Amino acid sequence: MPPRRQRPREAPALVAFGRQMRRLREAKDVKQETIAHLTKVSGPQVSRIENGKKRATRSFVVAVDEHLDAGGSLISLWEDLNKDGHPVPIWFDWPQVEADAAMLICWQHSVIPGLAQTPAYALALLRGNQEAADARIGRQAILTEGKDSSPPTVVLLLNEHVLHNPVGTPETMREQLEHLLEMSLLPNVTIQVVLSSGEHEGVLGAFVVATMEDRSEVAYIETAIRGITTDNPSDLSSLARTLVELRSQALTHAMSRELIRKVIKERWT
Structure with missing residues (x-):
């Protein structure tokens, strides 16, 4: 590389x-x-x-x-x-932004977000790249430790399709969804399932919006080529509107937990 x-x-x-x-x-x-x-x-x-x-x-x-x-x-x-x-994007050190954030709101339409992946799921998704999988899992320390021992508030919005999309073996998927249930018990983590629909802007791509201690925002937007990290006000406004729309179609935290349990039983057991 x-x-x-x-x-x-x-x-x-x-x-x-x-x-x-x-x-x-x-x-x-x-x-x-x-x-x-x-x-x-x-x-x-x-x-x-x-x-x-x-x-x-x-x-x-x-x-x-x-x-x-x-x-x-x-x-x-x-x-x-x-x-x-010059055609050069704005570059931020996203892992550092993620670690310093007071709040992270993540939307994923195809796979489980990196902050919520199990080692087996990450390894399957990264096609056996152990080093990359370990680095991804290592980032999850912020969920319980955070900056100055204060973990960020984390909201994971997942397309319903993510629960059914096979990554690795059925055992990998069952373990992954059970891990989501465990994560949802953390006081700083909210998991909401967005009912599958192609009628919202979220279908255009996954993203994470980080709110910092000073209330400023930085977003990480996934593309087919690479991730784009931006603090452009126009970008952030567009993502804010998308989040409002997504959350209007999302199940509550408790209802999402029930749906995850149902999918484990009916799809991955």
């Missing part, structure tokens, strides 16, 4: 932007030709932008964001990736 001492090259950042643009475009069932006509650039140029081979101009991004009803999210991503004229 190459060292991570240098800023990422241009290509990864451009690819991250292009991948998100394509995802938004396809979600709206819009053709590349339509984007080309709208922005007055050639079809091959649109393709190059989506493949991370060409940097988009801001005027192009504004037009595409408006046409795709992206709510400014594409513009915010472009701005993050083009600070000082």
Whole structure:
């Protein structure tokens, strides 16, 4: 694995932007030709932008964001990736942010969040990479220790699908869901299951919002290329709206525990 001492090259950042643009475009069932006509650039140029081979101009991004009803999210991503004229994202040390946070609200739509994974589940998810699995499990110390011995308040919002999505063996899944039940007994941890539905913005990706002691916020947003860590106000506002929508569709803590027990019995026993 190459060292991570240098800023990422241009290509990864451009690819991250292009991948998100394509995802938004396809979600709206819009053709590349339509984007080309709208922005007055050639079809091959649109393709190059989506493949991370060409940097988009801001005027192009504004037009595409408006046409795709992206709510400014594409513009915010472009701005993050083009600070000082260079396509380099804002980088935070997320593990440190996570460790220093007073509150963590996590949304996951496909797998159990890292802070709640068992060693076996993490190892299966990471395809046998023991070092990576150990590092992930090690981060969970904040749930009971926290900064200055004061653990953060943690809210885990899980798509109902996560409980049924097989990772590893049935025994791994049963152990994992039983671990969720144990975690839910911690006074600083709330677990809520969001009933499966494709009618909310949470389907676009998983994320974590960290609230710090000074009430400032930092978010970690997962993408197909890498995670993006940001404190951009527009990004945070968008995530706040998504969280309101998700929690409106979530079961209570007690009801979520009952559903987890039911899934263990009916699906993983």
